[in-house]
Amino acid sequence: MSETSPSGEGGALAFFADLKPSASDFRSDVLEGLSRPQKAIPPKYFYDQTGSAIFDRITEAPEYYVTRTELELLDRIGPQLSERAGPGAVILEPGAGSSVKIRKLIDALDRPAGYVGMDISGEHVRAACEAVAVDHEDLTIGAVCHDFTRDIDLDALPVPPGRRLVFFPGSTIGNFELADALELLRTLRSWLRDGDILIIGVDLRKPGPVLEAAYDDAGGATADFNYNLLARINRELEGSLEPEGFEYRAFWNPFRSRVEMYLQARRDMEFSVSGSRFNIRETETIHTENSHKFTVAGFQDLAAKAGFAPAKAWVHEDMPFSIHWLERSRKA
Numbered sequence: 001m002s003e004t005s006p007s008g009e010g011g012a013l014a015f016f017a018d019l020k021p022s023a024s025d026f027r028s029d030v031l032e033g034l035s036r037p038q039k040a041i042p043p044k045y046f047y048d049q050t051g052s053a054i055f056d057r058i059t060e061a062p063e064y065y066v067t068r069t070e071l072e073l074l075d076r077i078g079p080q081l082s083e084r085a086g087p088g089a090v091i092l093e094p095g096a097g098s099s100v101k102i103r104k105l106i107d108a109l110d111r112p113a114g115y116v117g118m119d120i121s122g123e124h125v126r127a128a129c130e131a132v133a134v135d136h137e138d139l140t141i142g143a144v145c146h147d148f149t150r151d152i153d154l155d156a157l158p159v160p161p162g163r164r165l166v167f168f169p170g171s172t173i174g175n176f177e178l179a180d181a182l183e184l185l186r187t188l189r190s191w192l193r194d195g196d197i198l199i200i201g202v203d204l205r206k207p208g209p210v211l212e213a214a215y216d217d218a219g220g221a222t223a224d225f226n227y228n229l230l231a232r233i234n235r236e237l238e239g240s241l242e243p244e245g246f247e248y249r250a251f252w253n254p255f256r257s258r259v260e261m262y263l264q265a266r267r268d269m270e271f272s273v274s275g276s277r278f279n280i281r282e283t284e285t286i287h288t289e290n291s292h293k294f295t296v297a298g299f300q301d302l303a304a305k306a307g308f309a310p311a312k313a314w315v316h317e318d319m320p321f322s323i324h325w326l327e328r329s330r331k332a
Helices: 023-034 050-062 063-083 100-108 122-135 178-188 209-214 223-236 294-303
Strands: 002-005 013-018 090-094 114-119 140-145 164-168 197-203 248-253 259-267 268-272 275-280 285-292 308-318 323-328
Touching: 013 122, 023 268, 023 275, 050 063, 050 122, 050 223, 063 100, 063 197, 063 209, 063 308, 063 323, 090 100, 100 114, 100 122, 100 164, 100 294, 114 122, 122 140, 178 197, 178 294, 197 294, 209 248, 209 259, 223 248, 223 259, 294 308
Parallel strands: 013 140, 090 114, 090 164, 114 140, 164 197
Antiparallel strands: 002 013, 197 323, 248 259, 259 285, 268 275, 308 323
């Protein structure tokens, strides 16, 4: 299940556990999604190695405020996080990718004991964790290839002992339908024991034009992110989708408090995926992602339903964004 991983230019990992997320899940999810009246593809499949690299480009786009705002807030509240966490914490990061945020948290905490990154893209998470290990030889660092929306037995992995601090930045929780976000929060709660913590970044509502620009940047990184999803389907699932036959679109839906992202057909097309045939008409769309925007109180209500006790929320006032400290409630 796991192996010790020395690496050439990266750092040595204490372990790398490949839990082998099933390729059949990708196939079945894509086929099911393309068969719906509103065609859709789960956004977790954006993140192959190429997609993860494109997402790093998105975070650097001038219009994409999420990353820089959260980093500023982390800088501001670092001493408070350290005081609350205490010494010797073990950080678990689902969806580990760019190491900028996790480095800030590691540097802010009081002598953390370990860090375990987790992602559905094994190559990406291994490289990301190795990069952190280069600069933190005092930490026990591991990587896990796993779909973090699925159950996992952490006790079966060589996770270091200590107070678990699950770190889920980037407002990734907003990419899920609200019912699925509730289930994901319950899954993350199952990782925790009494006294363990979830620190989660949550984006807040703001004017529609700001949001639409953030998710449809002028440099085209977000569009490339979506086109790469089609390329991945073609490559891994014997697809025949034509990326040039689609136009990327994003818009703010105030009634559902979310930015919605689509690939819209420029013309009538036929295509196949894993031997199954599909038709798409001109202007018809494939729904690729949502990004829900919350209020602080609204998110805390959702977290409480998942079995968390909201203890503290910090808000960046200039560009509203929040970081929440959630404790494991005794009520699930």
